[in-house]
Amino acid sequence: MTGTGSHTDLIVIGGGPAGCAAARTAAGVGLRSVLIEPDAPCHTLHRIPALDNVLGGHTTGPALARAVAAELAATPLCRPELGRRATGLRAHDDHVTVTLDDGTRHTAPYAVVATGVGPLRPRDVPWITAPPGCDPLPLWLADPRAAEGRTLLVLGGDRPVGTFLRAHPDLRTRLLVAHATGDDHKTDEIRDDPRVTLLPVDHLTLRTVGGAVAAELVGRDGRRRTLRADAVHLSLGSAPTAPPGALVHDADGYCPPAAQHPRVLVAGDLRSARYQRIMTAMGSGGEAALRAYYAACGLSAPPPG
Known part of the structure; x- marks a missing residue:
């Protein structure tokens, strides 16, 4: 059964560092967003007991996760949908549709996919x-x-x-x-x-x-x-996780940003195995949101990397 959805400016799939940065950046330029995350914001940071490669003075993953969650809660233009998982992504000429595990469908001109990676067994x-x-x-x-x-x-x-x-x-x-x-x-x-x-x-x-x-x-x-x-x-590393639908995967399962539909923007660890760092994830999330903003304004941006 299909639930009641919404139409917004940007749909963000994944509430890790990249997804949260995308939502915050989108709000900074006036875009409304829906952020879809099956757990708590930045929940994977709680597995990192020591940090030495992020700005802001945070020395543990849980401390950074709490700070990001607090900023997200103070972002009125972002509506988190926690406890929900994206089960489908479709890209059309003028919008994207994201279906959730409860049947709800959200639409927006653009989507940022930042579902990251999961541990190998x-x-x-x-x-x-x-x-x-x-x-x-x-x-x-x-x-x-x-x-x-x-x-x-x-x-x-x-x-x-x-x-x-x-x-x-x-x-x-x-x-x-x-x-x-x-x-x-x-x-x-x-x-x-x-x-x-x-x-x-x-x-x-x-x-x-x-x-x-x-x-x-x-x-x-x-x-x-x-x-x-x-x-x-x-400690085997990770494999990319992504919702089914309108995503192009490489041989290793990652989703190179330049290969995607123009209305689907990939951010964070899902892009590549080479740049899996908190700082690069946040930066790519912010960049993806800005690309959506520039495109909505009819402005061009360099090709995604």
């Missing part, structure tokens, strides 16, 4: 063989008290490993970081930490033995070895 990567149903907790959700004095096997060398270590500089733990070739450049920031042992692998088979974890590793030199750890956590 062992079943999503070819270099890991894991038992059925194996779904370890991401490292950023690990309880540091439970890690004290223990050895943790970390699957993947994505950057949350460095964030975890910076957030708990006095934590006495040992991290065995097994990673594939694609993560080599990401491990530079942790390779000198004495708590880290880097394990470049071609393949890893995960098993559980009693209450412990065992992993059979095949190194890049072809040598085989067995490791044991007290627990296993994930």
